[in-house]
Amino acid sequence: MIVFRKKDELNARISSLKEENTTVGFVPTMGALHQGHLSLVEEALANNNLVVVSIFVNPTQFDNSEDLKKYPRNLQQDVDLLNTLSDKIIVYAPTVEDIYEGETKSRKFNFDGLEHQMEGKFRDGHFDGVGTIVKLLFDIVKPNNAYFGEKDFQQLAIIKKLVSKYNIPVNIVGCKIKRDANGLALSSRNTRLKPEHKVVAPFIYKTLKAAKEKFGTKSANKVVEWVENQFANHELLELEYFTIADEATLKTVKRKSKNKQYRAFIAVYAGKIRLIDNIALN
Template sequence: MKLVKTVNDLQKELQQLRMTGTVGFVPTMGALHKGHISLVEKAAKENPVVVVSIFVNPTQFNDPKDLERYPRDLEADLKRLEKSDITLVFAPSVEEMYPENDTRKFDFGMLETVMEGEHRPGHFNGVAQVVSKLFGMVKPDKAYFGIKDFQQVAIIKNMTEQLNLTVEIVACPIIREKSGLAMSSRNELLSSEERKNAAVISETLLKAKQLVGQKSVKELTEWVIENINKNPYLSVEYVEIVDDKKLQPVGNWEEENRIVGCVAVFCGKVRLIDNIVLN
């Protein structure tokens, strides 16, 4: 495993490595956990060359305080990656990624008008900015993303189509803590009590799946909100039940596409997201 911090060094290394086969890429914002490692392991099984990027991207944060408190520990991240079969770690500075103002704008239509897009204006344009830049630098054959960020995966797939990129986007399952809480870098910001109570989010989603058909979409949405908000540590920002292609709210359970329940919940000051396939 070799650490590089500049685009020039990254591309020099990759020039030789590409001769050995396909390049798998795992973009991260650091604060690595088992969820990230599962992506790395899948990439290593499918590609002889694996690149992991560690970069906290400022353009996808619409709240400066959220950016400021996002966990960062490169040394700890590198230790977590030591046991994995990784070729390169790319950890650029903000100046390296954005040497000048990037005015690249994307239009994702309906995909960005709901859920995260509605509650975090500009977030997905920032995500697309950095991921498109990273794809241009790494030129991977496959890129691996966790489905916990369900809407983000749809956005990135759309972005690759818009830019006519050949990279294959591989969506990987949510990895959960023993309590059921979806693994997230933001979990590190929770107190022990908050972390314990945050498990109510996944518990509620699992119960909701069992109630499909017994309750209407509207009734189930209201039930999920009420059940989570009963916990004094938790406050729902949104609950949406959507189809998995257009990400638009559904009115009944007869959709031909998969139906997914998506939530954003504040646990104290920490914002957590999760989702579950309901049908």
């Protein structure tokens, strides 16, 4: 498996392999790959002739410099994992210079308000960074289909909005959350959890499932209050937010409607590690 560090070399390789009616699938990642990432790659392999996986820790989407510094990086381990799926995957692992060409900063985006909900309230400039890097990568790879996990559901919604507003010719495919046997949503940050936090982290998904059940008979406000109480006295997990939102607008629900789809979103600190998750409610 060849790892390309420069976009010009990547483009030359893709061009040499593309034939008429060839489809290119793309899975953008920040590395530290796990089974969740691999499930996206498997989906891409099943539905495209070529698959490109990018591995790039994007500095412009981190509002916390310490988080950026400590984000796990192991390119060789990532490549070895991808090799277990196929030797025909193209890996793009650029430098910051190759991506940003000397100007490492985000551009400003308007995602029609999606960026101001949930994660946007707690991570200043995060979605400008996401929009910047995804648009740059789409311009470089020019995929037919791009695959994103629903664990970052708000990000998925924003990328769909990006594609729509900027008329980018790529089909965005959302893929189901991949979970550990204990229910914990797979995340690159899970590797940084201390042993005592690994033991209690499944409580997050357990609480989400209970909230879904309660949502069938109780108001959104009552469910939110119940979840907040579950975490109020937890010794090892600190709730940052729990929100029940309209899937289309991501705005917090005030009164339920039969004609709308709702989803619960949560962010929790396990020590210094921030974990997010979500669940469809109807």
